[in-house]
Amino acid sequence: MATFTQYxxxxxxxxxxxxCPPIRAKTYNTPPQLYVPVQPPGLPxxxxxxxxxxxxxxxxYYSPYDGRIESKPGE
Amino acid sequence: MAHKQxxxxxxxxxxxxxxxxxxxxxxxxxxxxHPSDSAxxxxxxxxxxKSKQLKEEYARRYGPLQHGDxxxxxxxxxxxxxxWQV
Numbered sequence: 001m002a003t004f005t006q007y008x009x010x011x012x013x014x015x016x017x018x019x020c021p022p023i024r025a026k027t028y029n030t031p032p033q034l035y036v037p038v039q040p041p042g043l044p045x046x047x048x049x050x051x052x053x054x055x056x057x058x059x060x061y062y063s064p065y066d067g068r069i070e071s072k073p074g075e
Numbered sequence: 076m077a078h079k080q081x082x083x084x085x086x087x088x089x090x091x092x093x094x095x096x097x098x099x100x101x102x103x104x105x106x107x108x109h110p111s112d113s114a115x116x117x118x119x120x121x122x123x124x125k126s127k128q129l130k131e132e133y134a135r136r137y138g139p140l141q142h143g144d145x146x147x148x149x150x151x152x153x154x155x156x157x158x159w160q161v
Contacts, residue, residue: 048094
């Protein structure tokens with residue numbers, strides 16, 4: 001089962017007259033706040049040290065950025 | 076002039092201060108949008124007290140942490156290590 005990531009991908013149309021070499025797979029980030037914009041009360045929390053490391057107190061809203069994704073899926 | 080050597084204990088205390096202050100920031104942001112969440116307000120107050128204690132502990136042991144802390148004699152504020160050197 002593919003591991004869950006917050007990145008989704010779409011595949012733009014590639015035509016013979018494209019001016020530049022085609023980018024076949026474009027990825028975009030869909031962080032949790034898109035789906036749960038208003039934070040419900042009583043969410044579980046990280047402990048302080050983990051929260052400091054993760055950058056958020058709420059695991060539900062953890063949205064890592066693993067740098068530019070060079071090898072895009074489906075490239 | 077021997078520079079102040081920082082012990083393992085120093086970094087542990089600093090790390091804890093940073094963690095507690097980060098939790099305070101996060102809870103503060105949460106309370107901005109959920110002012111009536113009393114459980115979180117209690118947690119915020121608990122961490123606020125803890126943060127004050129930690130900073131007093133730091134000031135007592137290592138000198139002033141931030142502007143406005145009690146200065147020690149001789150006046151050590153401008154001495155090394157500066158925050159980015161720690």
